[in-house]
Amino acid sequence: MITTAPYTHCMCWICGRPADSSEHMVKASDVRQVFGHITQYSPIFRHSSDQPNLAVPGIRSENLRFSRSICAHCNNSRTQSHDKAWEIMSRGIRELDPPLYPGAIIPIDCFFPGNAEAQVRNIHLFFTKLFGCTAVEHGAPLPVTEFAQSIVKGEPHPNIRLIFVHIPPGSSRYAIHVGPIQLENKSGRTAAHWYYSVGTVGVFLSYAERLEERMTRDVGWHPDDGALIRMA
Ligand SMILES: [Zn+2]
Numbered sequence: 001m002i003t004t005a006p007y008t009h010c011m012c013w014i015c016g017r018p019a020d021s022s023e024h025m026v027k028a029s030d031v032r033q034v035f036g037h038i039t040q041y042s043p044i045f046r047h048s049s050d051q052p053n054l055a056v057p058g059i060r061s062e063n064l065r066f067s068r069s070i071c072a073h074c075n076n077s078r079t080q081s082h083d084k085a086w087e088i089m090s091r092g093i094r095e096l097d098p099p100l101y102p103g104a105i106i107p108i109d110c111f112f113p114g115n116a117e118a119q120v121r122n123i124h125l126f127f128t129k130l131f132g133c134t135a136v137e138h139g140a141p142l143p144v145t146e147f148a149q150s151i152v153k154g155e156p157h158p159n160i161r162l163i164f165v166h167i168p169p170g171s172s173r174y175a176i177h178v179g180p181i182q183l184e185n186k187s188g189r190t191a192a193h194w195y196y197s198v199g200t201v202g203v204f205l206s207y208a209e210r211l212e213e214r215m216t217r218d219v220g221w222h223p224d225d226g227a228l229i230r231m232a
Pocket of ligand 1: 012013014015016017070071072073074075
């Protein structure tokens with residue numbers, strides 16, 4: 001069973017400095033790519049299990065942000081390269097012509113010529129940050145100190161795997177969806193998964209305290225697997 005130190009909401013869960021910053025639940029660039037300019041007169045809506053159809057009247061809306069749980073340094077300079085990597089990859093996926101389909105193989109180096117090895121780590125770390133922020137926000141019993149160490153060291157957590165999903169336009173899932181984290185305890189070991197999607201691009205994150213106890217049968221992807229990703 002995972003044991004974690006009680007989180008204090010005034011401290012950055014990544015570095016322990018005062019938490020004076022709030023991370024976007026959904027990356028602002030993802031929202032802009034899909035929905036363009038949003039205002040109070042033309043809002044978009046975020047869906048979650050506890051709050052369906054939550055109006056988002058602007059890109060800086062608190063309805064798109066976590067509570068303050070990290071510091072400005074970690075939210076900006078420490079993770080800027082992680083954020084940028086996902087921004088480039090998500091745009092690249094959306095702009096592919098012909099569009100993606102389930103089972104398609106994406107060579108990540110087509111989005112990052114000559115620099116894929118570093119960028120696949122950054123993409124993994126971007127979702128590790130969002131997953132950690134979600135866990136802290138909802139008090140999920142997950143080892144956020146391990147996730148923090150991965151982010152600080154720039155080393156992907158070995159027990160987190162990602163599954164990239166193509167969502168057909170017109171699908172009921174063609175909107176913004178974030179979480180919640182679903183937890184399962186198997187013989188005293190924790191497994192969890194969490195879902196993030198904006199428009200046609202979705203990502204399942206699967207965490208397992210022991211890898212053989214993953215909640216999903218799909219093995220997903222980890223940077224150690226290389227720069228080829230199969231769309232689910
Ligand atoms: Zn920090």
